[in-house]
Amino acid sequence: MKQFFNMFDKSQEIPIGSDHGGFELKQFLIKNLSKEGYLFNDLGTYSEDSVDYPDFIHPVAKSINDGLNIFGIIICGSGQGASMTANKYPNVRAALCWNLEQAELTRLHNNANIISLPGRFLDFKVATEMVKVFLDTDFEKGRHIDRINKIPVSL
């Protein structure tokens, strides 16, 4: 299993994808975090027209799974379908987060590499801070390495 530790900096592109339920938050994040120097690869959706979330989550998850990017952001209305889709990839640990503490803890303990946001349930300014905390927090390693290595299954 590929493991990336503490390798993110602002020069690295962040793939971001959403469905219509996450479109408004995606646009808000790109607009506001770009001003702070973060680089995004916007993989859609590109309007509020109704779409199927897997079509826009798979490309983000694939780029993380294949090691093309360190961290990704996925958004749907609830964050649930997006995280379910992304977690089908063996090298992805997508974490559904709804507050700052969750965003920090899932980096510290789970070495999460994708943050999944519920676009219809978050204050957008809080979501912006959550993304920054997620990107800026290092994995704690130690006992958590063994634990995340026990996540994959071979059936």
Ligand code: RB5
């Ligand atoms: C779309 O209406 C909604 O179902 C979707 O954004 C997401 O919440 C699914 O998990």
